[in-house]
Amino acid sequence: MSVQPSVPEVQNDSIEDRLYTVKYDDPGDSHLGVKVPSVCTDSCETTDCVPICPADVWHRADTDSVPTIAYENCLECSSCRFACPYDNVSWEYPTTGSGVTYKHG
Ligand code: SF4
Numbered sequence: 001m002s003v004q005p006s007v008p009e010v011q012n013d014s015i016e017d018r019l020y021t022v023k024y025d026d027p028g029d030s031h032l033g034v035k036v037p038s039v040c041t042d043s044c045e046t047t048d049c050v051p052i053c054p055a056d057v058w059h060r061a062d063t064d065s066v067p068t069i070a071y072e073n074c075l076e077c078s079s080c081r082f083a084c085p086y087d088n089v090s091w092e093y094p095t096t097g098s099g100v101t102y103k104h105g
């Protein structure tokens with residue numbers, strides 16, 4: 001006779017609700033940026049920094065503009081650094097040394 005494992009009840013919060021539980025120690029300055037703005041405005045057609053970000057940090061009005069960066073929402077996953085085809089993302093840990101704090105570790 002097989003024993004079925006019990007399935008824990010999963011709370012189905014939205015992505016926004018889950019992100020809301022992430023705490024962030026705001027250093028007051030962005031730890032993210034673009035190295036050379038003209039690379040964004042003159043060369044980049046793909047805007048890979050925007051869709052790769054799980055926290056909706058990067059926004060770009062059109063392919064002639066430099067992205068805006070809502071650094072306060074950053075989860076410090078580093079994806080944007082590697083997604084940019086021009087290696088044009090400047091990325092450092094927040095100066096506070098802590099940045100995000102996750103509820104479960
Ligand atoms: S992917 Fe890189 S070059 Fe393109 S807009 Fe984003 S930061 Fe600029």
Ligand code: SF4
Nearest residue numbers: 053074075077078080
């Ligand atoms: S490090 Fe991750 S969460 Fe932060 S801006 Fe880059 S892609 Fe978004």
